[in-house]
Amino acid sequence: MRAAAPALTRPIVDGGSLAQLIADLQARLQAVPDDWESYASLGLAYVQQARITADSSYYPRAEAALERSLSLHASDNVSAMIGLGTLALARHEFDDALAWGERARDTNATVPPVYGVLGDALLELGRYPEAFEALQQMVDLRPDLSSYARASYARELQGDVGGALAIMRQAFQTAASRVDIAWTLHQLGDLYFNSGRLDLAEQEYRRAIAADETFVPAKAGLAKVLAARGHMDAAIDSYAEIVQTYPLPEYVIALADLYTVTGRTSEAEDQFALLEAEETLLRANGVNVDLEFALFSADHRIDLEAGLAAAEGEWARRKSVHVADALAWQLFAHGRFREALRMSEEALRLGTESALFLFHRGMIERALGNDDAARRDLARAIDINPHFSVLWAKDAADTLSGLRS
């Protein structure tokens, strides 16, 4: 689910292994217990740890470390503010993240990561012009991996995949640590995959694994390529292995989808139950997962009432294209096609070249009887990426050939 929270998954801490960094900071703080800067760094590292491992119980620890830093040194503590902003982003509390970003900018407007927090929050809130401006400021201040990666995502959102690829390659040039190299290669792989170029995607994923053999997202990327090529059993084996060690919701969903399309219903249900447990834990640790839940619910026609409520609630809070798309897909599932189409237009308002968004709009248009528009959108979706979804790619092709005959 790269599109949902893109720049967020990038390692914030550059260089060295995170575990080593955490150990160093802990040792430092045991020797110097009132070192507020180390507490801020530790908090940020814990956020990072939670993201890498999907272990949301690190969030409360991160919060405690960051608050400790703030209480040791309240004025001009930009590091802690950035940390708390990053934590809020990770918990999908985008208003809070924006507030921390603004507070950090008011404290010191020359620190590049301030604009990272601001830009990410504004992107998620759907305030794109301001977001792009903040990200541009970040690149101007310091053209490095963090700023390039965000700039690349901004291009991708606006439908400029070529530009996104070019900037991501620049980002790759600045990557120094193994995990950063692996991460940027994996991002390149995703950009290729989302534009239907399987061979290139596979190549980048393999290079990512060569750079860091423990980099799980790239292994998941390879599994995705396997599924796109129709090697379902091999893809299932790969995902099952990943889920056994790193049961992140996105991998669990991918595995559940594969079980679903291959008719292994009871195994799919096991994964659904696991997902439910993870959702419970995420909520218990203060993470809002309404967007992910809404999309999942619409995809699998599970608990649609709650799914629609989640999507509507999220849309009331923020107007991002991803929320608009999830709400459109939910409304479609409820047969409310006119409202669905309006939301679908919102989802595509930036001109994003997303096969999934276009597929959703095409299905909605067909339901409304706008066959020409439906044909155009579905054809475009398949043209961008014929393997855009394990669940829906075949439906898209079948519906399109039905419309053409």
Place this chain on the structure above:
Amino acid sequence: MRRLLPPVALLLIAFGVLQVASAPPAMAHPLGNFTVNRYSGIEVSGGAVAIRYVLDMAEIPAFQERSAIDTDGDEILSAAERGFWADREARLILSGLGLSVDDRPVDLSLACREMGLRPGQGGLSTLRMEAVYTGRLPAGRVRYVDANDPDRLGWREVTVRAFENASVSDSSVPSTSTSRELLRYPDDLLQSPLDVREATFSFAEGRTSGRPAPEPCGGEAALAEAPTAGGFAALVTWKLTPAVLLFSLLVAFLFGALHALGPGHGKTIMAAYLVGAGARLRHAVSVGIAVSLMHTASVLGLGLIALFASRLFPAEAVYPWLGLLTGAVVLGLGSFLLAGRLRARRAEGGARSDGPQSHPHPHPHPQPSDDAVETGDAAGGPISRRGLTALAVSGGLLPSPTALVVLLGAVALHRVAYGLSLVLAFSGGLAVALIIVGTLAVRARSFLSRRARSGLAPWLPVASAGVIVVAGTFLIIRATLQLG
């Protein structure tokens, strides 16, 4: 996602039923919801090694295991299913352990294992399993590696301790566990999980009189019997045909008999009592039957508790209390017998020294009594009703965990009648074995009496009462340790 609630809710109820009531309210796993944590406590003594292995799974991995545990797919984790899972997991872990002395591998075998679920965050459970592996350990440079699940996140810890007749030097790991064997993780913002997967140390058999090594498997009640539970408990899942039924009843009978011959089942006490009381064969028979009736009642009672009231009285918490009660009854019986028989001895001895005018005491009664049976009991006469009850309690109150697992497993599989039959057959085996032991005791007594008519025989009742007192004290201490 929420439409899936019913099966999940059922599962949670099942988890809840099996939970320990005294556990703290839902807490997040202290090391994070995704962790699988492993501890190996290596204990060496004499030429032997025992590895106490603890596996602690946080909410998500425990949840991922549930379909492996729930083999019949009814969303309920029955005691039998948990037993099978623990057996398999314990053997799986063993295959990932490496122990060598001077590069020669040491064979380890599973001695016992136990698993339990505890309430975790978000209404989910965490899972804890303990297994003990034992082996022979020659002196030399020892290397231990735990290669299980290398990629999974979690706390990994190894300790090495030397006990009686052993010395350990140059150890790469400490002798005590920072996490108290994964029970208390350091709650410190500045502490990262330990990641120790191997240990090296030099081991020599010493003459030091260090502390004796703890029993590898502790109290029988605390740990289910690994080698037998698999075989016997497996019976309840078999497809039933008349032949299978007959066979399984026979096997249950044999397991009951074996159980009676295992350690600590009132066998010693019964033998001592029968010897001291000058009992006859029919007494041995009635004691055997009484013990087996008590055992049956106890299994059924505890089974009911486990099924309906385990929130209030979890079976694992009831066990030590039953042990304590057993000990108290045995100690009471022993003290009563000892006091009575000592008085009787003194009275007899006094009568003799009083000279010829003192008429020989026809019965060894110290004083007249309104209950002939009762006084006969205290003085070493035939068996009393109260003594019989005390014996039944001492031998049968503490039910075999295996029998309990079988009963609960059968209930979970909706084979209640079959489970009851198996338990009855088990108790039958128990009775027959005890009767045989009792008979041997009675025979041994008459043999002794004939051989040492004047010397040893008169003290036999007193000595046997002493044995019972000691046994009762031992049972109380053991139960107290389990409670503590």
